[in-house]
Ligand SMILES: Nc1ncnc2c1ncn2[C@@H]1O[C@H](COP(=O)(O)OP(=O)(O)OP(=O)(O)O)[C@@H](O)[C@H]1O
């Protein structure tokens with residue numbers, strides 16, 4: 001069944017900012033959907049509309065079978081985890097967890113069981129009587145998650161919950177969030193601008209740009225079949241190469257060099273090529289490539305350079321000998337993605 | 350803090366103490382000369398007033414202020430506290446102390462409650478002309494009690510509140526300064542806290558009581574200190590407002606004692622001074638007690 005239906009939702013802020021311009025997404029039961037996009041694309045706004053912290057200008061939000069547009073956040077059966085944790089500083093961890101339940105007039109015995117359950121699950125039982133100021137960033141984040149869990153909500157809403165943590169802790173917490181969500185089987189929306197986070201966490205990714213959905217799909221779909229140049233260059237690190245090319249039907253031409261390539265489309269196109277799909281080749285066939293800079297990242301090496309006048313990056317195993325000067329590169333025709341030059345939409349080949 | 354602690358903490362930023370500073374047993378002489386001079390300026394009159402209050406009033410009248418220790422101490426102070434004075438003979442030192450407390454505490458608590466509610470409305474509720482309302486409140490700083498004392502009196506008199514505690518306190522508790530401080534504080538509270546509370550099902554009232562009030566403890570202590578002392582020392586308004594002697598405060602009582610110069614009587618200087626000393630104790634005590642809380646709050650930094 002579907003937990004959440006966002007139907008053609010729009011948001012215009014009182015100051016005229018057009019933050020969300022008609023978005024429709026469904027979140028299935030137990031599914032973890034990640035909203036990803038650059039800063040200012042409206043992901044937080046969309047999430048906050050689901051939470052009820054922001055009014056909906058147009059469209060409908062249906063949660064667990066009822067329209068919640070006009071409901072207060074407390075009446076929607078959602079739980080939210082904020083970037084800066086937003087724990088109540090003067091309350092102990094225990095009181096932080098219990099506060100929402102107490103306001104709902106939950107019996108004390110029930111509160112106690114739920115709090116100790118959540119504390120057990122998140123391994124914060126030993127901190128229950130501490131104040132948030134006496135906890136580390138990671139522990140605070142756990143408490144924030146505990147506060148969401150005790151509510152037994154229909155859906156969890158995360159707004160960049162890990163961006164205040166250092167890189168190592170972030171990886172660890174990311175994994176824990178995923179495990180936790182799997183275990184509780186509760187639907188969740190997770191907002192981030194970090195595409196690595198999106199790829200590793202999501203059941204499905206919603207890529208947003210300028211208040212609109214660019215693409216919805218599983219991480220694998222989004223990675224290998226981006227619908228637009230925006231998605232193609234946003235997802236994946238290092239980003240996909242974007243080159244100006246021309247197709248004739250039988251060949252693909254980049255800056256005067258061409259290879260045989262059969263495609264129905266002919267004319268100027270944007271050509272996308274993942275760095276890790278490009279190989280250095282020996283012999284005649286392939287594109288002439290001038291190496292400019294090498295970047296060693298440990299296991300892989302990035303080779304920056306250009307074909308004619310166009311910048312291009314390729315990734316290779318760091319064990320291979322470092323290339324230099326003028327070399328030849330090649331790729332499989334299957335790995336080439338073509339996009340319409342004007343609209344950025346994918347041209348299916 | 351002891352002087353050595355002071356010395357240590359002061360010398361942390363620069364590893365070597367500046368060589369030009371003369372130190373004596375770890376104490377910087379010049380700093381302490383200045384400090385002690387300040388202490389002397391502030392304390393000397395108090396000490397003299399205190400010692401003088403232990404002498405007989407006839408002696409004081411003849412020889413002026415005294416530095417030694419007289420034999421009238423306990424008698425003077427018990428007279429001041431217990432003797433029934435005034436025209437009606439109903440008012441004692443104890444009663445005046447009680448009135449002063451009612452005024453001081455009512456004044457401080459009233460100001461805190463009113464300014465907190467005003468700031469809460471201004472910061473958290475969207476109503477038309479909220480900013481304008483704030484600036485109007487702020488502008489009342491330009492109209493202290495002395496400026497509006499006649500209309501204030503008129504209003505209180507019309508309401509029939511002369512010679513009541515309500516009349517004494519109520520017209521004084523609107524506070525632009527307090528509202529301003531609370532407004533600044535509320536604005537610094539992260540918005541997510543309000544949102545988390547909304548999701549947790551707290552209504553506006555619960556958010557104020559459960560979240561904002563505990564977070565403002567430090568602010569409230571600070572305002573309480575200042576306002577209690579100001580309230581305790583009120584003179585003009587109580588003088589105007591209360592003609593019934595049972596509402597007199599200590600500060601007014603001091604003057605009352607001096608006025609006993611009826612006929613050939615020598616004024617009871619010792620009693621006036623004793624009363625001044627007594628009137629000083631509660632504000633000093635409040636500052637000492639709340640200062641601890643105040644500093645503790647600052648150090649713990651809960652936000
Ligand atoms: N309260 C507000 N009033 C007016 N405009 C707003 C408000 N909040 C956000 N906006 C605007 O709406 C747009 C989307 O903002 P939003 O916070 O949803 O971005 P975001 O995708 O979450 O970005 P980030 O990754 O930086 O958090 C932005 O252009 C922003 O300036």
Ligand SMILES: [Mg+2]
Nearest residue numbers: 043044045159
């Ligand atoms: Mg955001």
